[in-house]
Amino acid sequence: MRPKFLSISDYVIDKIKSGELQPGDKIPSENELIKSYNVSNTTARKSLLEIENRGWAKRIKGKGTFVLNRTVDHHLTRTLGSIHATRRGFHESLLAEGFKPHNLVLEKTVLEDGISSEIGGKHFIMEGPVLKIHQLRYADDEIIKDEVKYISLKLCPKINRMPTEISYFKVYESTYHLRIDEVKQTLSTEIMEPDSSMNNFELTKSTPMFILDSAVICKDDKVVEVERSYYRGDKYKFAISANPDYDDIQ
Structure with missing residues (x-):
């Protein structure tokens, strides 16, 4: 038996x-x-x-x-519209899939005047001061994401003292007790050429890119985070989660 x-x-x-x-x-x-x-x-x-x-x-x-990620080409699947996926964060997601993640911080600075951004046809304003973090994200020894994130220091004071590999979404909830009402995301694509000024991936040939723009919005339409990230199109796939239930998340 x-x-x-x-x-x-x-x-x-x-x-x-x-x-x-x-x-x-x-x-x-x-x-x-x-x-x-x-x-x-x-x-x-x-x-x-x-x-x-x-x-x-x-x-x-x-x-x-x-x-574990056992795909031959090690494509990573990321889900749009899922609070759970956003909460887990980049670093934790890669660890869970069996990769060794690490970051290279290109810029970490405070913008006193704040920022504005348009995502999905809607204008978002984040009052200063704002923390700007520009970092390259690695899976094992390969750069797979070029990430620029803006975080409200008004809503999250001293968050600039925290390490950049954390899940910021979890920190918004657990440390600053913010209730996230919405995550607005748009996905677009482009071809990045090796000689592009945006090429931080060490590319040697034309490579498709996913561009993800997002805004994390909490109570009273206050914007706590805005992000614009480039994902290597030959390393990523994106899925869509319809009607995510915030209260059903563990």
Whole structure:
């Protein structure tokens, strides 16, 4: 008779293969497997270990077990319209998918006069002072994102003292107790040439780029963050989440 832990691990792996569980998604915990399959903690633990040993997931201490990115070209999928995906942040998402993330900060400065930006046909104004962070985001040793972020120091005083690899979205909620009402996002594309002044990717050939403009809006239409980022089109795919439910997020 086939051991129960193998049947469970096969079932979870089938969910990964079918795309029901995406790279970076958290797979059921030991306690969840115990409840779902009415098995012992030993069987549940062996199931998770089997999934990890077969290269489909990775356990991150204190956080859980996450689906690894096994695509041949290591395309990363990011979801627009998902508060959960935004909350998790770039650094944590890459760790969960099995990459080694790190940042190179090109600029970190305070703009006393604030900024304005147009996103999706709507004008957003952020009063000063504003923290500007321009950084290159790496997955392993490859630059995959060129990110410029503006954060309200009026709503988030002293946030400039925090490290840049944090999930700022989580910090807005947990440290500054801001209720995020909306994340406005638009996605466009362009071809970046090697000789472009915007080429911080060390490109040697014409490369497609996704350009993501976003604004994070909290109570009374106050803008806490504006971002404009370039994502390598040969490394990323974008998905859409319709009607995200804020209160359903864990």
